[in-house]
Amino acid sequence: xxxxxxxxxxxxxxxxxxxxxxxxxxxxxxxxxxxxxxxxxxxxxxxxxxxxxxxxxxxxxxxxxxxxxxxxxxxxxxxxxxxxxxxxxxxxxxxxxxxxxxxxxxxxxxxxxxxxxxxxxxxxxxxxxxxxxxxxxxxxxxxxxxxxxxxxxxxxxxxxxxxxxxxxxxxxxxxxxxxxxxxxxxxxxxxxxxxxxxxxxxxxxxxxxxxxxxxxxxxxxxxxxxxxxxxxxxxxxxxxxxxxxxxxxxxxxxxxxxxxxxxxxxxxxxxxxxxxxxxxxxxxxxxxxxxxxxxxxxxxxxxxxxxxxxxxxxxxxxxxxxxxxxxxxxxxxxxxxxxxxxxxxxxxx
Amino acid sequence: xxxxxxxxxxxxxxxxxxxxxxxxxxxxxxxxxxxxxxxxxxxxxxxxxxxxxxxxxxxxxxxxxxxxxxxxxxxxxxxxxxxxxxxxxxxxxxxxxxxxxxxxxxxxxxxxxxxxxxxxxxxxxxxxxxxxxxxxxxxxxxxxxxxxxxxxxxxxxxxxxxxxxxxxxxxxxxxxxxxxxxxxxxxxxxxxxxxxxxxxxxxxxxxxxxxxxxxxxxxxxxxxxxxxxxxxxxxxxxxxxxxxxxxxxxxxxxxxxxxxxxxxxxxxxxxxxxxxxxxxxxxxxxxxxxxxxxxxxxxxxxxxxxx
Numbered sequence: 001x002x003x004x005x006x007x008x009x010x011x012x013x014x015x016x017x018x019x020x021x022x023x024x025x026x027x028x029x030x031x032x033x034x035x036x037x038x039x040x041x042x043x044x045x046x047x048x049x050x051x052x053x054x055x056x057x058x059x060x061x062x063x064x065x066x067x068x069x070x071x072x073x074x075x076x077x078x079x080x081x082x083x084x085x086x087x088x089x090x091x092x093x094x095x096x097x098x099x100x101x102x103x104x105x106x107x108x109x110x111x112x113x114x115x116x117x118x119x120x121x122x123x124x125x126x127x128x129x130x131x132x133x134x135x136x137x138x139x140x141x142x143x144x145x146x147x148x149x150x151x152x153x154x155x156x157x158x159x160x161x162x163x164x165x166x167x168x169x170x171x172x173x174x175x176x177x178x179x180x181x182x183x184x185x186x187x188x189x190x191x192x193x194x195x196x197x198x199x200x201x202x203x204x205x206x207x208x209x210x211x212x213x214x215x216x217x218x219x220x221x222x223x224x225x226x227x228x229x230x231x232x233x234x235x236x237x238x239x240x241x242x243x244x245x246x247x248x249x250x251x252x253x254x255x256x257x258x259x260x261x262x263x264x265x266x267x268x269x270x271x272x273x274x275x276x277x278x279x280x281x282x283x284x285x286x287x288x289x290x291x292x293x294x295x296x297x298x299x300x301x302x303x304x305x306x307x308x309x310x311x312x313x314x315x316x317x318x319x320x321x322x323x324x325x326x327x328x329x330x331x332x333x334x335x336x337x338x339x340x341x342x343x344x345x346x347x348x349x
Numbered sequence: 350x351x352x353x354x355x356x357x358x359x360x361x362x363x364x365x366x367x368x369x370x371x372x373x374x375x376x377x378x379x380x381x382x383x384x385x386x387x388x389x390x391x392x393x394x395x396x397x398x399x400x401x402x403x404x405x406x407x408x409x410x411x412x413x414x415x416x417x418x419x420x421x422x423x424x425x426x427x428x429x430x431x432x433x434x435x436x437x438x439x440x441x442x443x444x445x446x447x448x449x450x451x452x453x454x455x456x457x458x459x460x461x462x463x464x465x466x467x468x469x470x471x472x473x474x475x476x477x478x479x480x481x482x483x484x485x486x487x488x489x490x491x492x493x494x495x496x497x498x499x500x501x502x503x504x505x506x507x508x509x510x511x512x513x514x515x516x517x518x519x520x521x522x523x524x525x526x527x528x529x530x531x532x533x534x535x536x537x538x539x540x541x542x543x544x545x546x547x548x549x550x551x552x553x554x555x556x557x558x559x560x561x562x563x564x565x566x567x568x569x570x571x572x573x574x575x576x577x578x579x580x581x582x583x584x585x586x587x588x589x590x591x592x593x594x595x596x597x598x599x600x601x602x603x604x605x606x607x608x609x610x611x612x613x614x615x616x617x618x619x620x621x622x623x624x625x626x627x628x629x630x631x632x633x634x635x636x637x638x639x640x641x642x643x644x645x646x647x648x649x650x651x652x653x654x655x656x
Contacts, residue, residue, distance in 0.1 A: 005449040127398040233457035270402040
């Protein structure tokens with residue numbers, strides 16, 4: 001088998017998934033474009049009357065805004081600013097960044113590694129004589145050659161809707177910052193794909209994979225907020241992240257981290273642990289300790305509002321007990337059937 | 350070209366499933382791999398094919414070690430009959446995959462075999478009967494045109510006719526194309542008819558490696574009734590009791606020497622007859638220490654039977 005055959009094999013195997021993904025990404029572009037245009041036109045209906053402006057808005061405006069007058073206020077109210085560097089977190093402000101595409105890319109990363117593992121297709125791939133590292137890189141390349149151009153089409157579609165759907169005197173496009181941040185959107189997608197693939201190769205069961213990623217995804221925001229509070233960060237971290245250099249650094253760093261971890265683990269995938277929660281049993285202590293510390297850190301005082309430490313200790317204890325049982329399946333004296341080898345599924349003679 | 354497995358060891362969940370496995374597999378040779386459930390047969394195949402990463406040991410094709418980076422697909426074929434990925438895939442898709450992985454795969458040969466067995470080309474794997482699935486696996490293996498084919502339980506669940514067909518395909522491939530087979534099966538009768546050699550896997554190791562032809566020259570299976578159930582000491586020492594029916598004992602001698610023959614004659618048994626030695630007998634002889642194969646061996650070997 002050569003590289004060309006491997007490309008073809010993986011392409012044939014994953015083409016339906018990739019085709020659907022590309023269609024969804026393009027569809028999200030249409031959704032985003034039509035959404036932006038319809039939002040703009042809805043503002044016509046919400047336009048405030050001169051009487052109401054004088055009565056309810058004018059007193060609260062700054063001197064310069066008051067001087068500019070009603071028309072300027074309406075103009076500003078209806079103005080669509082595309083890619084404005086002043087927008088908070090502009091690298092994910094709904095211009096070209098699409099949260100659905102980001103989530104979809106994580107999901108695609110999972111599918112990329114997990115599907116072949118759980119379906120047993122890796123039996124053919126790993127027996128083909130191609131190294132696991134090469135198999136991973138081939139998959140990564142294939143997925144990226146679909147996701148990134150599809151995202152490009154998505155961005156062009158969005159842009160076309162905005163360009164033709166919004167009168168130009170109401171539209172301000174900040175081309176420099178848009179072009180500056182386009183590579184960051186792409187790097188974000190690479191990081192998302194690598195992260196998804198890492199989860200897909202480490203976790204071997206469908207529902208727990210979804211639950212783990214879902215929990216980590218939902219808790220990421222609160223975790224960052226807790227960390228910011230804990231570290232007494234004075235300056236707004238989100239403002240800091242809007243700086244191109246910081247955004248590049250963060251996402252390039254994350255992309256490298258996830259890719260490096262994936263390239264480290266994938267060559268070690270051995271099929272004897274298929275269908276278990278962790279395909280690498282040596283990760284059990286790390287997962288156990290990691291979640292035992294992380295979950296209380298995120299949940300804080302959810303049990304007892306006034307006693308955060310008590311709440312955290314109880315949460316940590318419960319997480320530890322559950323995960324210890326789930327990962328190690330202790331049987332306390334009885335033979336551990338869950339950890340028996342899969343040498344033969346047939347009963348003993 | 351030979352395949353050499355050397356000191357192959359694989360641990361799963363801190364238990365050694367195969368330990369220090371070594372053997373050489375020659376072209377055109379049909380080798381049976383026999384062992385009880387859990388002995389490590391499937392693990393051996395999966396480790397040989399790099400589906401499992403070995404803990405130690407090497408597999409060599411023509412003295413070239415195979416690893417994750419070696420293109421050994423052109424030499425060895427193995428489809429896991431217990432756990433494959435075909436699911437509800439159409440046969441055309443399965444053929445596409447194998448055409449890409451095995452450089453010499455001849456799709457025409459595959460379809461011709463399928464046609465011969467009257468399996469519709471438009472079938473999906475999941476819609477086929479167990480016998481048809483076994484035929485598909487054989488057809489895939491033979492169409493791959495590799496010199497070495499591993500078959501895991503190829504006769505399991507097959508009816509008599511299907512077994513005969515599969516057996517014929519194996520024998521023809523070995524005779525016509527000099528294809529070597531490594532076959533694990535619990536169906537020792539089928540294996541007996543086709544194997545040149547048998548490896549007996551026990552306690553996760555290869556305990557015995559027999560060339561069946563030379564073994565049959567050297568070993569004997571005797572059915573005997575001793576006078577007053579007095580078993581000569583040399584018979585106890587050299588023989589393995591595999592079955593007791595009333596006073597009739599079936600004893601296998603792996604090394605039937607003149608001395609054993611003389612001891613048997615001197616004992617003047619009431620009745621004595623040589624029976625054809627089968628693979629089942631050999632397996633029973635080697636597996637005799639397992640509890641369900643004891644069949645009173647201790648009584649015969651340690652104290653004379655009373656009756």
